Amino acid sequence: MDTLVEGERRQLLNVAYRLLGSLAEAEDAVQEAFARWYALPDAKRAGIASPGAWLTTVTGRICLDVLGSARARRERYVGAWLPEPLPDRAEWGRETGADPADQMVLDESVGMALLVVLESMTPAERVAFVLHDVFRYPFAEIGGIVGRTPAACKQLAASGRKRVRDAQGVRGAVVVARQDDTVRRIKAAWEARDVAGLVGLLDPDAVMTADGGGLVGTVLRPVEGASRIAAYLVAIADKAPGLELLVRTVNGVPGLVAVRDGDVMTVASFGVGADGRALRIWAVRNPEKLRAWGE
Numbered sequence: 001m002d003t004l005v006e007g008e009r010r011q012l013l014n015v016a017y018r019l020l021g022s023l024a025e026a027e028d029a030v031q032e033a034f035a036r037w038y039a040l041p042d043a044k045r046a047g048i049a050s051p052g053a054w055l056t057t058v059t060g061r062i063c064l065d066v067l068g069s070a071r072a073r074r075e076r077y078v079g080a081w082l083p084e085p086l087p088d089r090a091e092w093g094r095e096t097g098a099d100p101a102d103q104m105v106l107d108e109s110v111g112m113a114l115l116v117v118l119e120s121m122t123p124a125e126r127v128a129f130v131l132h133d134v135f136r137y138p139f140a141e142i143g144g145i146v147g148r149t150p151a152a153c154k155q156l157a158a159s160g161r162k163r164v165r166d167a168q169g170v171r172g173a174v175v176v177a178r179q180d181d182t183v184r185r186i187k188a189a190w191e192a193r194d195v196a197g198l199v200g201l202l203d204p205d206a207v208m209t210a211d212g213g214g215l216v217g218t219v220l221r222p223v224e225g226a227s228r229i230a231a232y233l234v235a236i237a238d239k240a241p242g243l244e245l246l247v248r249t250v251n252g253v254p255g256l257v258a259v260r261d262g263d264v265m266t267v268a269s270f271g272v273g274a275d276g277r278a279l280r281i282w283a284v285r286n287p288e289k290l291r292a293w294g295e
Contacts, residue, residue: 005037008052012059014105018130019063020070021083021115023292029066033059053141060127060145067123078214080222082282083115084289085267088249109134110251112269112282117167121160128153129160178276180247180254186270186278187245187256190233198230203277208232213286216265229281257293264293 009030016026033055037045048054074081108114109130118126124146131137131145132153139150139157146153182201189197208229212218223229237243243265248257250269258266267290271280284290 005034005051005055008055009034010105011052012055015056015131015135016059016063017086018109018115018118018134019060019126020066021119022289023084023086024288025066025070026063029059029062032062056137057141057145060131060142064123064127064146067126071123078212079218079220080209080211081119081213082209082211082284082289083112083119084292085112085255085269085284086110086251087267087293107252111253112251113168113271113280114164115251116280116282117164118160120167121163122156124148125156125160125163128156129164132157133161179270179272182272182276182278183247183254183256183270187247190237190245193234193237195230195234198233199226201277202226202229203273203275203279206277206279206281208281208283210283211286211289213288215287216285218283218285264290267293 012030012033013026016029017023020026020029036058037051037055040048045051118130121129127146128139128142131142132139139153142148142153142157143150146156148156186198186201188194189201204226205224206226206229208219208223210218210223219232223232240260242260244259246257246259247254248267249255250257250267253269255270256266256268257264258268265285267284269282269284270278271282273279
């Protein structure tokens, strides 16, 4: 039984990360779910027909509680709050070890664009949308997690789905096939201090959001417009000698990692439109969110 239950860890971690947008919080939630499982009397554990379903329900409820308290915490957060970026498996930081890298599935459901939209949902909406639309859990099971009827959960998921559609819009859909080319061209323009080149690679209405968590210096409000973003990026290049940009996989798609003296300073994700220009840039600088990144 223990081996069977431990085999559920991968699924639980993937669910919890998408629900919380934080690997550290996801690992804590899964650990708490297992602690509750092993705290059950042996006879009660033996009577549970589906340990995986039980663990998913408990993990979902824990995440729901975390999401409720997270809103208050994020109101006190310094600057913008962004989800924690995930590296490619081969680049997982040594501090974290190989276990999370082996278990996390990097697909479109962990794209930064979707994770940011998930942050705009109510906790119940997020749970219903993620569990149903991403993991295909039935609404009856979701209802047991959020304390709603299956019909109400169906409405919650539909509301979450509408938020995703509205956020993507016509120009906002990420075109992964063009993402690598766009990211590499942005890197080259940044290295050349080419403001005009950067402007041409950004949508006129592009928005850059940075997350330093009050621990490192960065803009506290989003930078809007291609010209302003380009000027800001070039100013960073001038003020940060020794900073190197690397094209790396960020949450399953090409992004940029800024490294200085072997230390990861910033991880940037991009939302690229159908015309190949960047619509959104999400730059995570909070060192507490970069622990999974190696040298």
